Amino acid sequence: MFFRYLVLSPSSEMRQAFLGGLFGTFELAPRGQGEKARMVTAEGDELEIVGAGEASKLRASGKALIKRGIQIDGVLMLLPSGDEDSWNDAQSLIEWLQQGERPVPFKTWVVDALTEMDKPTTKRIFTGLMDEH
Numbered sequence: 001m002f003f004r005y006l007v008l009s010p011s012s013e014m015r016q017a018f019l020g021g022l023f024g025t026f027e028l029a030p031r032g033q034g035e036k037a038r039m040v041t042a043e044g045d046e047l048e049i050v051g052a053g054e055a056s057k058l059r060a061s062g063k064a065l066i067k068r069g070i071q072i073d074g075v076l077m078l079l080p081s082g083d084e085d086s087w088n089d090a091q092s093l094i095e096w097l098q099q100g101e102r103p104v105p106f107k108t109w110v111v112d113a114l115t116e117m118d119k120p121t122t123k124r125i126f127t128g129l130m131d132e133h
Contacts, residue, residue: 001045002048003045003048003073004048004050004071004073005130006074006075007052007075007076008058008078008090009053009077009079010056010057010058010079012035012051013114014117015051015052015078018117019037021117021119021122022123022126023039026049026051033052034052034053035052036049036050037049049126055085055086056086056089058086058089058093059093062075062093062097063093063096066104073104074104074130075105075106076106076107076125076126077107077109078109079108079110079111081110081111081112090108094108107128107132
Protein backbone atom coordinates (compact mmCIF):
# COMPACT_ATOMS: atom_id res chain seq x y z
CA MET A 1 0.00 0.00 0.00
CA PHE A 2 0.95 3.62 -0.44
CA PHE A 3 0.64 6.16 2.39
CA ARG A 4 1.23 9.91 2.19
CA TYR A 5 1.53 12.22 5.17
CA LEU A 6 1.67 16.00 5.09
CA VAL A 7 3.97 17.96 7.41
CA LEU A 8 2.87 21.58 7.60
CA SER A 9 4.94 24.30 9.25
CA PRO A 10 5.56 27.98 8.67
CA SER A 11 9.27 27.18 9.08
CA SER A 12 11.15 25.32 6.35
CA GLU A 13 14.01 24.82 8.84
CA MET A 14 11.60 23.05 11.20
CA ARG A 15 10.23 20.78 8.45
CA GLN A 16 13.75 19.96 7.27
CA ALA A 17 14.95 19.21 10.81
CA PHE A 18 11.97 16.88 11.27
CA LEU A 19 12.55 15.03 7.98
CA GLY A 20 16.29 14.90 8.63
CA GLY A 21 15.69 13.48 12.10
CA LEU A 22 13.23 10.91 10.78
CA PHE A 23 14.82 9.85 7.48
CA GLY A 24 18.29 11.40 7.45
CA THR A 25 17.78 12.65 3.87
CA PHE A 26 14.99 14.25 1.85
CA GLU A 27 14.42 16.00 -1.47
CA LEU A 28 13.73 19.70 -1.88
CA ALA A 29 10.85 20.54 -4.19
CA PRO A 30 11.56 22.81 -7.16
CA ARG A 31 11.59 26.55 -6.44
CA GLY A 32 11.88 25.99 -2.69
CA GLN A 33 8.21 25.03 -2.36
CA GLY A 34 8.68 22.21 0.14
CA GLU A 35 10.31 18.89 0.88
CA LYS A 36 9.63 15.22 0.22
CA ALA A 37 10.97 11.98 1.63
CA ARG A 38 10.10 8.38 0.71
CA MET A 39 10.81 4.99 2.14
CA VAL A 40 9.56 1.41 2.00
CA THR A 41 8.54 -0.03 5.36
CA ALA A 42 9.51 -3.47 6.62
CA GLU A 43 6.00 -4.62 5.66
CA GLY A 44 6.57 -3.51 2.05
CA ASP A 45 4.35 -0.42 2.20
CA GLU A 46 5.55 2.76 0.50
CA LEU A 47 5.58 5.83 2.73
CA GLU A 48 5.89 9.41 1.49
CA ILE A 49 6.08 12.54 3.62
CA VAL A 50 5.53 15.90 1.97
CA GLY A 51 6.57 19.08 3.78
CA ALA A 52 4.96 22.43 2.95
CA GLY A 53 3.76 25.68 4.45
CA GLU A 54 4.39 29.35 4.86
CA ALA A 55 3.65 31.73 7.70
CA SER A 56 -0.02 32.78 7.65
CA LYS A 57 -0.79 30.25 4.88
CA LEU A 58 -0.91 26.88 6.64
CA ARG A 59 -4.66 26.48 6.17
CA ALA A 60 -4.53 27.61 2.55
CA SER A 61 -1.56 25.32 1.79
CA GLY A 62 -3.17 22.27 3.37
CA LYS A 63 -6.55 22.87 1.74
CA ALA A 64 -4.99 23.44 -1.69
CA LEU A 65 -3.13 20.12 -1.56
CA ILE A 66 -6.11 18.15 -0.32
CA LYS A 67 -8.60 19.79 -2.71
CA ARG A 68 -6.36 18.82 -5.64
CA GLY A 69 -7.27 15.25 -4.86
CA ILE A 70 -3.86 14.33 -3.52
CA GLN A 71 -4.17 11.38 -1.15
CA ILE A 72 -3.29 12.54 2.38
CA ASP A 73 -3.43 9.92 5.14
CA GLY A 74 -2.48 12.24 8.01
CA VAL A 75 -1.27 15.74 8.80
CA LEU A 76 1.42 16.78 11.26
CA MET A 77 1.57 20.45 12.23
CA LEU A 78 5.01 21.62 13.39
CA LEU A 79 4.51 24.98 15.06
CA PRO A 80 7.10 27.28 16.60
CA SER A 81 6.41 27.99 20.27
CA GLY A 82 4.67 31.34 20.73
CA ASP A 83 3.51 31.66 17.11
CA GLU A 84 -0.17 32.42 17.78
CA ASP A 85 -0.98 33.24 14.14
CA SER A 86 0.24 29.84 12.94
CA TRP A 87 -1.54 28.14 15.83
CA ASN A 88 -4.85 29.78 14.86
CA ASP A 89 -4.30 28.96 11.19
CA ALA A 90 -3.53 25.32 12.07
CA GLN A 91 -6.65 25.05 14.25
CA SER A 92 -8.76 26.37 11.39
CA LEU A 93 -7.30 23.74 9.04
CA ILE A 94 -7.91 20.99 11.60
CA GLU A 95 -11.57 22.01 11.90
CA TRP A 96 -11.88 21.95 8.11
CA LEU A 97 -10.22 18.52 7.92
CA GLN A 98 -12.60 17.06 10.50
CA GLN A 99 -15.66 18.31 8.58
CA GLY A 100 -14.56 16.69 5.33
CA GLU A 101 -16.00 13.62 3.66
CA ARG A 102 -13.08 11.57 4.96
CA PRO A 103 -11.67 12.98 8.20
CA VAL A 104 -7.87 13.10 8.12
CA PRO A 105 -5.92 12.26 11.30
CA PHE A 106 -3.68 15.02 12.59
CA LYS A 107 -1.16 15.80 15.30
CA THR A 108 0.24 19.12 16.39
CA TRP A 109 3.77 19.49 17.78
CA VAL A 110 4.74 22.83 19.29
CA VAL A 111 8.52 23.08 19.10
CA ASP A 112 10.68 25.33 21.27
CA ALA A 113 13.99 24.61 19.51
CA LEU A 114 15.20 22.61 16.52
CA THR A 115 17.34 20.54 18.88
CA GLU A 116 14.10 18.86 20.08
CA MET A 117 13.90 17.10 16.71
CA ASP A 118 16.27 14.24 17.41
CA LYS A 119 15.66 10.84 15.83
CA PRO A 120 13.88 9.17 18.79
CA THR A 121 11.52 12.11 19.29
CA THR A 122 10.65 12.58 15.61
CA LYS A 123 10.06 8.83 15.27
CA ARG A 124 7.77 8.81 18.33
CA ILE A 125 5.75 11.79 17.06
CA PHE A 126 5.40 10.36 13.58
CA THR A 127 4.55 6.85 14.81
CA GLY A 128 1.78 8.39 16.91
CA LEU A 129 0.29 9.98 13.78
CA MET A 130 0.55 6.72 11.85
CA ASP A 131 -1.19 4.85 14.67
CA GLU A 132 -4.17 7.22 14.39
CA HIS A 133 -4.45 6.45 10.68
